[in-house]
Amino acid sequence: SDYDEVTQRYRLQETVGSGGFAKVKLATHILTGEKVAIKIMDKRALGDDLPRVQTEIKAMKELVHQHICTLYEVIETSNKIFMVLEYCPGGELFDYIVAKDRLKEDEARMFFRQIVSAVAYIHHKGYAHRDLKPENLLLDEDQSLKLIDFGLAAKPKGGMKEQLETCCGSPAYAAPELVSGKTYIGSEADIWSMGVLLYALLCGFLPFDDENVAHLYKKIQKGEYEEPRWLTPGSRQLLKQMLQVNPKKRITMKELLKNPWLLQGFDVPIDWESKCEKEQLNADCVTEMAVFNNVSRKEMASKIKKWEYDETTTIYFLLLANKYNGRTLRLPLRT
Numbered sequence: 001s002d003y004d005e006v007t008q009r010y011r012l013q014e015t016v017g018s019g020g021f022a023k024v025k026l027a028t029h030i031l032t033g034e035k036v037a038i039k040i041m042d043k044r045a046l047g048d049d050l051p052r053v054q055t056e057i058k059a060m061k062e063l064v065h066q067h068i069c070t071l072y073e074v075i076e077t078s079n080k081i082f083m084v085l086e087y088c089p090g091g092e093l094f095d096y097i098v099a100k101d102r103l104k105e106d107e108a109r110m111f112f113r114q115i116v117s118a119v120a121y122i123h124h125k126g127y128a129h130r131d132l133k134p135e136n137l138l139l140d141e142d143q144s145l146k147l148i149d150f151g152l153a154a155k156p157k158g159g160m161k162e163q164l165e166t167c168c169g170s171p172a173y174a175a176p177e178l179v180s181g182k183t184y185i186g187s188e189a190d191i192w193s194m195g196v197l198l199y200a201l202l203c204g205f206l207p208f209d210d211e212n213v214a215h216l217y218k219k220i221q222k223g224e225y226e227e228p229r230w231l232t233p234g235s236r237q238l239l240k241q242m243l244q245v246n247p248k249k250r251i252t253m254k255e256l257l258k259n260p261w262l263l264q265g266f267d268v269p270i271d272w273e274s275k276c277e278k279e280q281l282n283a284d285c286v287t288e289m290a291v292f293n294n295v296s297r298k299e300m301a302s303k304i305k306k307w308e309y310d311e312t313t314t315i316y317f318l319l320l321a322n323k324y325n326g327r328t329l330r331l332p333l334r335t
């Protein structure tokens, strides 16, 4: 069946999310014992949206960053596409904010710097996210955030309008120019969405909200929102610059990266460059895999560098992730 290959290498566990054409199951990579997330899509259900999955996979292969969930492997069968992805043990940032009601300014800033880092990197690579919201931000261990795009929003073929109608959930994070159906620039719309995100982190509720979508659009286009008394002048100023209805007056990513409120307590600009680009292989991981496969390091390195997004890519990324969080993952020697 469609699941034969994936069940040989992964133990599928509970479903943690489903939306639109995708379902996500947590799973364990049998060889290493590491947890992964597997996004399962049915080709028939996708219909003529299938090209968007290819677009997303192409995007994911280019977007390798410490604050973006890594794609490890793609398994395609006659009816299904399985994307094996980095698992984030902390679940959604959305649930974290709800549990804490709202975040203290320092914690909000610590998270928001990571979000800006991921989005600046995506923009640098020529992409726009277009669906930034707390449900698409996952917590890794030790308070680090990973950006995902669960709803296949990355570079939708139509404008966002069609994207808004099709995708579930409210457009509470969508920019005014976008809900007005105007042509818009993805990166400018992402800045607005990050402003709504920052507001939600600091306040615990949304700046523009209404159960009637038409009324919600009106509020977004008006751009007026409450400022709770606990907001500091620095955060009010930044929110004002991000939640500018006119996209040409909105703060740019360049200005955002050196915004004084974001620098407070860190005094170093936000480092948005990727720390885990694919160009430079980690020597220890190559060695460990060479020993495991009983081949030379040179041979192993050239196999990894093909980036076929098969089991070799998965093992390399899983070993690399463990280097970062200090755990040494040992491949079981082949019996």
Ligand SMILES: COc1cccc(Nc2ncc(-c3ccc(C(=O)NCC(=O)Nc4ccccc4)cc3)c(OCC3CCNCC3)n2)c1
Pocket (backbone or CB within 6 Å): 016, 017, 018, 024, 037, 039, 056, 059, 060, 063, 068, 069, 085, 086, 087, 088, 089, 090, 091, 092, 122, 129, 135, 136, 138, 147, 148, 149, 150, 151, 154
């Ligand atoms: C929620 O329950 C829990 C509880 C405990 C742990 C976890 N852990 C856990 N880890 C990993 C995932 C995941 C990662 C990536 C993708 C993905 O679709 N990547 C594709 C992608 O990111 N493209 C892309 C990114 C940037 C630019 C362009 C394209 C999908 C899912 C997950 O999902 C759960 C869903 C549930 C519904 N809301 C969204 C998340 N959940 C989840």
